[in-house]
Each structure stands twice: as structure tokens, then as C-alpha cells.
Amino acid sequence: MLRKLYDWTISLAGKKSAEVWLAVIAFVESSFFLVPADVLFLPMTLARPERAWRYATVATVFSVLGGILGWYIGHYAFEAVAKPVLEFYGKLQTFEQLKAETGFGMIVLLLITSGLAHLPPIKVVTILAGVANVNLGLFIITAIVARGARFFLLAALLKIYGEPIREFIEKRLGLIAGAIAALLILLYLVLHYLHASS
Template identity: 60%
Template sequence: MFRRLYHWTLSWARSRHAPAALGTVSFVESSVFPIPADVLFIPMCAARPERAMSYAFLATVTSVFGGIFGWFLGFYAFDLIARPLLEFYGKLHAFEALRAEVRADVWIILLLLVTSGLAHLPPMKVVTILSGVVGFNLWVFILSAIVARGARFYGLGWLLQRYGVAILAFIEKRLSWIAGGVVLLALVLWYFLKAHA
């Protein structure tokens, strides 16, 4: 099953519609969607390493525009759109705790923008909406988003461009072990979260 899913993902990553899907996911991930763009970006770069830098540019630009959209949601439409969205994802309590901690502190928001842009911690949509809610300077926000998201996508793109073929060969040979490791990790995470709920 995992092998079929893996090959389906790779074949789809080579399709002519993949860049449009990557742009869409990168945009909505930064403002409303919980799944990171890496789900498409990594297999696309691994399948076509020669296009990794163009994919990185596309993902960076659309992610930054999505972040700007999230900022505007927080600034102009928090109660109307952003609050129900955060409630839907079960993130409102965490958001309010983060909001109380930040209180428009420029350095904390910058740190959150960098960590969410590079490693999705906390999720990008939470930080973009928070930045708008507290009225964080839009131009500094845009600059930090360009730097953080660009570093992530171009860094990943460079690695996949350089080692994409080797990475695919490694995955092909050890797919069962990798799938088992992912399932085990998911079970451990589920148990940990349940035990500390």
C-alpha cells in the first residue's frame, strides 16, 4: 500500500498540474490550511531535481503572499473569519495564550516568524494571523517572511537538486522500513499527546 502511494505521489509530482497545486498549497498553508507545502514540494523536487530552484521560487512567493493574506485576516477580520478558523482547527486556546505572551513584542514576533517559516513551529498560519492581530509592522513582516520561507524552500531545493536521485534511490530500497518508522513515530506521538491531554 505504501509503495503504491509513494509511486502515485511521485507520478503526480511530475504532472503538468503540480506547480499550480504547489502554489495553491503554499499560499493557503500560510493563512488557513494545516498541511505544509513540503508534502508537494519535496516529491516534486526529488522527481525533477533540475527544477528545484524554480519550485523554490514559486513556493516562496506564494507562501509570502499567503502570509500577507493571513496578516490581513488577523488585522481586519479576526472575529469574522480568523477566530472561527482557529476554533475549527482547535488552535484558538493556544493562539490566545500566545497572543497574551507576545503583546506586540517585536522580537518575539520576529522569532516566531523565523521559527514558523523555517520549521513550522508554531504553525505558519497562527503566526501570520497573530502578526495582524497585534498590528505587527507589515513591511517587517513581509521581509521576515521572505527571508524565512526563502531560506527553507531554497535550502530544501538545493539539497534535493544535489541529492534528489540518491534520495529517491534510498527511499526505493528502504520504503517498507521508512513507512514502518513513520507509523511507529505517529503512534508514539499519539500516545504522548493522549497521556498529556
């Protein structure tokens, strides 16, 4: 099922309505959709590098709007909507583990690591922010920075290096970013533990 969903998302890049689909995928990824917007963003930007910044802006804006929807789902409809979605994607256990440690600092960190390496998936973070009652204004600002950084970095790499950088982005960038994200989370947890024990 995931492979079909992934292939379908990639196929949207060749359509005249690709930019609209980028907005839709970026929006739904942030609250309930499984396939990241990168899958559509990469081929679109490679095909039209002169539109790299425009595509990055569209992806960022709609990703943040989808994140706001995720926040509202977590805040007002966790049991009715969010919990079944998380169970469907097998993310409920991850969510419950994160919820136990959540404060604004952790949400900011998770938005950054999700932006870097989809660790954890953005939908988990946005719903978690709503459940934890993180200030919506601060959440939006943080989401703009975190999501914007990802899409504009990808746009810059694709615009400068073109097709040769694609394999690096798809295979190696995720590993590097994942390692950095894991280190950031570990550092936060260590500092949090030291602060709590002092």
C-alpha cells in the first residue's frame, strides 16, 4: 500500500496541476498523510529549477497550515480523530512515549528534528503540540522556521547542483540529518535529566 501511495505521489509531479498537488500533499502530510511532500517537491524542482523558491514557499506555507490543523486535532479531537489516525499508521506508541516528556522545549526540538529528518514524522509532532497545549502562536513561528529551513535548503541544493545531488538527498542526506536529529534529541534528554536531578 505504501509503495502505491509513494508512486502515486511521485506521478503528480508530471501534471499541470503539480503545484496545487504540492500544496495539498504538504498540507495533509503535517496532520495525517503518510508520504512526505519531499517526494513531490524534488522532481518538481529538478524539472523547473527557476521555480525552486516558489515551490519551497508553497510547501512551507501549506505544511505550516497543515501543522495548525494537526495542532487543532490534537487539542480538540484527540480521542475522536488523532488517536485512530496514529493507530492506523502505527505511531500511537511513539506518540505516547513523547507525550510523557513534552514541554515547549521538546516540541521545538521535535519540530527541528522532524524538519531535518522526519524524526519523528511531522504529523506526530503537530498533534502532540495540540495535546500538550503548546501556545499556538509560538508553535506557528517554530513550524515556519523548521519547515521552511527544510524546503529552502532542499531548493538551494537542487538549484545549485541539479540532478547529481538528487541521489545524495534521497539516500545520504536523510542518514546525516537523522544522525544530527538523534544527537540533538539525546543532548536535550541528557540536559533535561541533569536539570531535573539537580
